[in-house]
Structures are given as structure tokens and as C-alpha cells.
Amino acid sequence: MSAVFSPPPSFSIQTERLHISYFEPGNPDHTAFALHLWSFDEITKYIGKRGIVSLERADEFIRTSVQADYNRTGYGRFLVSLKPHPQASLAESKLIGVVSLILREPPLGYPCPDIGYAFIPDEWGKGYATEAAIALIDYALREFNVKGVFGFCNPDNKRSRRVLEKIGLEFRGEKILRFFDDGTPSAIYALPGMDSDLSVYGMED
Template identity: 70%
Template sequence: MPTDFSPPPSFSIPTERLHISYIQPGNPDHTSFFMHVWNLEEIKRFIGKRDLDTLEKVDVFIKNQVQAEYNRAGYGRFLVSLKPHPQASLAESKHIGLVSLILREPPNGYPHPDIGYAFVPEHWGKGYATEAAIALINYARREFGVTGVFGRRVLEKIGLEFRGELTLRAFDGIQSAVYALPGMNPDLSVYGIEG
């Protein structure tokens, strides 16, 4: 597992229309965008209130939580930026959302990460979440050997299969639709997810 993981600020996972990049601790642009997305009413409906309502709180969260995710697994939460044209660099692109692949720690974690995303509403319905999620999963499989991924509210079109409404201890025991990569054990209890 990586420790003190510090990718270069210019690193990105490029797709046809997007750049997926690590959130840089201490980068004011990243901090303000992260705060903006997590405080949108449309996003809070899905993730709840997270008490990340000041730049200072978000900066601490990125330095402590987001960086810890990178140190633990090499992946975690990422910025998604829209290219103004197909050959655009990361610096030329505009932040439009976040995509995450988070390997949660015990006792509430599972042996595989879960995928999620949050985009500013004006960019909903354009396929960006699907494009970003597929690219991030492929990157994590290739670079970090990820063999399984869980998802909540994730569309089957990114390649995950619906496994039913299950209780998720990583999300305070709520019942939620669960999706998993094809090939993972049909009995999700082996991963700690109960029916």
C-alpha cells in the first residue's frame, strides 16, 4: 500500500472529454471547488450534511481524510474536469465534479472500494459521471490491482451488476441498492455486506 502518496499536480487520467485528477492538499482552487460541490442542495440530498461549510474545514478534511485515502490505497476522491476541446490539458479544463473510489477502513469498511460521484447540476445527464467512473475503475484495476468494486446508486452502464437492497455498515447501516463488479462472489456476505 502507498504511504505519503503524493502524485504530481499535473497528473490526470484522461478520457475523451474529461481529466480525472488527484485533489491536491493546500491547493485553494481544489479546496473551494470541493466545498462548492459538497454544499450544493442537490448533492446534500444524497450525501447528507457533512459540516464542510468553510474553506478552513474543507482544507483540513482534504489534508487529513483525502490524503489518508491516497496514502492507504493510492486512490480515493478525485476531481473531474471538462476539456474545452479533445486535446486540452488539465490546466485548460474546468472542474465539474468529483468521482471517488474509496477503500474504507475497518470496522465499517469492506475488502473492496466503493464508487461514487457528485457533479454540479448543470452537468448532470451528459454521461460525465459514467465516463469518469469507468476511467477511475480501470485506472485502479491497472495501477493498484483492484479486483472488486461496490457501488450505491451507480448505474449498471458503468459495468456493475445490481445485487439487491442490502444493509451497509459503512453508511451507518442504511438499506441501499448495491452494485458489484461482475465476477465478484455472488454471496456478498463474504465481503461483510449483509442482506
């Protein structure tokens, strides 16, 4: 049985405007926010509904899928909270989104994690996804022994592609990824310095 990863509740990665923190299984505020975030069609059209259709299912998702990533790697999906002022504590800040860095398990996954983000639509266009993703990647390179980061998105998702470019990832073409079962190609981005031959990472043509 794997150990349960349990970070201190006060942990956060801070930026000028944001706190980036772990989900807490059983925290009613986190459960309610997950249900709220996954209720927007603008979000689920790209990241999927994931069965989050009730508070019970949101709680189950955090306790199982989210916690499983924490137990396996120490990272995964993180909450993003907006500070009301630059010195604000995590408790004072407002939940506005999720930023993720997920290392998918073999045989469907790849050897480097991929960055993702989802924010409530009222907060779009303010640079929060870019700010949160940069901070999480920087922290992961220092603290989680991450050697490379991918970004995957629907080729038609222009908003997501702009974020991936703003955080410094480079476009590496389009490929069908084995962990998506719809057979449609994804736009592939990677950190500078990663091998240009994606077959090195198990991505075949």
C-alpha cells in the same frame, strides 16, 4: 507514521472529454471547488454535508480525509475537469465534479472499494459521471491491484442507479451497510464476476 502520498501535479487519467486528477492539499482552487460542490442540496441529500461549510473546513477535509485515503491506498476521491477541446491540458480544463473509489477501513469497511460520483447540477445528464467512473475503474483494475468494485446508493436515487448500471455494475439486492448509521437499506451493485454471495465480502443479511 505512514508515508505521505504525493502524486505529480500533472497526473491525470484522461478520457475523450475529461481529466481525472488528484486533489492537492493547500491548492486554493481545489478547496474552493470542494466548498462549491458540497453546497448543493441536490448533492448533499445523498452524500452528506461532511462538515464542508467554509473554506477552512473544505481545506481541512482535503488535508485529512482525502489525503488519508491517498496515503493508505493510493486512491480515493478524484477531481473531474471538463476539457474545452479534446487536446486540452489539465490546467486548461474546468472543474465540474468528483469521482471516488474508496476502500473503507475495517471494521466498518468491506474488502473491495466502492465507486462514487458527484457533479455540479449544471453538468448533470451529460454522461460525465459514467465516463469518469468507467475510466477510474479501468485504471484501478490495472494500476491499483483492485480485484472488485462495489456501487452503493439510496434505492430511491434513480439517477445514481442508472449510472451504476451504465458503467457495467450488476444489481445484487438491498442491504443495510454497517458504515451508514441511519439503518436504511442501500442498493448494492458489483462488478461482473464478483461472488453473488455477498456474505463472502462480509455483508450479512
